[in-house]
Amino acid sequence: MGGAVLLAGAGGMLAWTNPGPAEFADFAAGRLVEEISSRVCESSTLPSVLGLAVADCAALVASQRTSLGAVVQRQTRRTNFGVLSVYHSQLGGQQVLRWRVPRFEATVVGVAGRFVIVQAREPGS
Template sequence: MSGPWGWCLAAALLGGALVATNPDEQDFEDFAGERLVLLADAELCDQGGLPMVARLLIQNCSELVQGQRAVLGRLALQGSRRINAGVFSLYNTEIGGQTLLPGLRLPRYRILTLGVAGQLVMLQASADEA
């Protein structure tokens, strides 16, 4: 089929495929949990973000952080506003700023994520020292 009807059919099929593969909130929660674990591990464990007392008490910082993947994903989803345009979604997330221990405060993160065609991609991320 060619001509204008062919193009209309192709556009409708492409649009339907994008709607069907638009990542949902569970996909976002999984994605965010993975990314936040990487961020937290780097901030707290690799860069020595924990106070000396906490470093003495916590034997395996990375393992402890890895175990929080699901919790961090739920936290990200709760701190997000989703704009669902059908063929794609935008997640505007703001989390952090809480005090964990005396002298240890989480940075506040702002992240914009695009979900389209079964993929999630961070478009913009910033951190403010809280």
């Protein structure tokens, strides 16, 4: 009987701390800001004309965090199991200023108020 109560309590706690879509969008946007900054701002991928016009590429990318989160949210399917959620996202392929956004797929588990990337890959690689 005590084990069942303990198990029910643990399940209830996990369900209560199961992060929702808004938390996932914030998490994913943060990861995208890091990825875009490293791929575009810290490499020679940025077209030279744009590089001259943009004083602080990383700050420009970071300022788009909310928009990036909204894009991820639209491209993500959530499966909610109550005590945890599985998020599967497929992004990329768009052309932006002569730079093709890389295609990217990720599966992330949200549990106990945290996110764990289970799989992340660029299709075809």
